[in-house]
Amino acid sequence: MAREPTTVAQATFPPNYGERGGEADQPLAWEDVERRLREAPNYWLATVSSEGRPHVRPVDGVWVEGALCFGGSPETRWARNLKERSLLTVHLGSGEEVVILEGTAEHVTDPEHPLAVASTAASRAKYPQYFSGDKPLTFSPFWALHPAVAFAWSLESFPRRATRWTFER
Secondary structure, eight states: OOOOOSEEEEOOOOGGGOOOOSTTOOOOOHHHHHHHHHHOSOEEEEEEOTTOOEEEEEEOEEEETTEEEEOOOTTSHHHHHHHHOOEEEEEOSOSSEEEEEEEEEEEEOOTTSHHHHHHHHHHHHHOGGGSOTTOOOOOOOEEEEOOSEEEEEETTTTTTTOEEEEOOO
16 A cells, blocks of 8 residues: 655755745645656665665666565675665656655565565566566565655756655654
8 A cells, every 4th residue: 555645845955055935836746756756767776884885776666555666686785785774765867857765675575565466567567678478477575665755856946846755654
């Protein structure tokens, strides 16, 4: 079941970033942000090692039921970082139509997990090149991020309409 934001507010920035207010400064619609998340070709993950070294990489993924689901080899640096410290920031590729998610990633290893079927089907539809023919869908462990906080804005109107959503855990 998709989680909806519990609060929506203006994202705050230092005063010298520009004026806020007026009729043109309405919050962005969460539905529009979810559309961008569904349509994104990939997602930039920012993780941190146990030594505090940042690591940023693009990954394929799908936005389903209020979560970003993504997978990859457990041997990758980002996966090893998430195993040690599951805090995660995700950014879409655009710096003009910004969407940022923050939260704690969950490693999903149970094929009965509520996101398993939905994310596998969405992955097959979004990335058919990774699936051969009519081969049945099989479960592979993956990571899921249910955001604690999300931010979005458009560079064209920045900082107006810059919006911050929070979610219950």
